[in-house]
Amino acid sequence: MKDNWLEIYDILSYCINNGVMESTYQREIENCFKILGWRKTNSTLQSQVTIPIGSNNFIRPDIVLQKENENGNIVPVIAVEIKRPDNIKNERQELQLFSYMRQLRLNFGLYIGEKIQLYYDAQDNKENPIANPVPVMTVNIKDTDNNGEVFCDLFTYEQCSIEKIENYCKEALKRKQEYTRLKERMSDFMQEAEENVKELIKNMLLSEGFTEERIDKECRY
Known part of the structure; x- marks a missing residue:
């Protein structure tokens, strides 16, 4: 898969470095999928197929x-939204991709512009059943980005399947949620620890005869 990613990187990095138009970028991305x-x-x-709604x-x-x-x-596996290689992705562009995914009844979508992002629509989200799809993988257009090989492994035609992509997305989303919970707990712990340390210092200084008013004033700085 590394060789495939290096070929794709070579194509995409050329487009990025030369600021090609979106239509040219799309043709080159099609070559990447080939x-x-x-x-x-x-x-x-x-490519650019009109689908009635x-x-x-x-x-x-x-x-x-x-x-x-x-x-x-023959059934759809994934929708791809393409923007210029110098694009900075915005919410409107994300919503466009989400619209394609939902109209085609797909859980997956790819954004390809200044980077590659795989989005996953976790339909079993009980906490927020109307939540938008979330990015579960980002590939920076660099030859050293290990996610480039992961991307190639997931989307090589012969071994690509909805089940394989689904399993990857579920695991990636689980890791992302665990990381978010860890950050929240660490933040809570550090806040509690700071308050505990201040209380210990205050008690120690009170025992040494300093006034509570003076200690509280210093602790605010």
């Missing part, structure tokens, strides 16, 4: 990767 085995000729890679509306994802399911039908 390195991983996706093809327009067999409909596993679809109801009678009057439609969506047009930049790329949709598709694969044959167990019934022999």
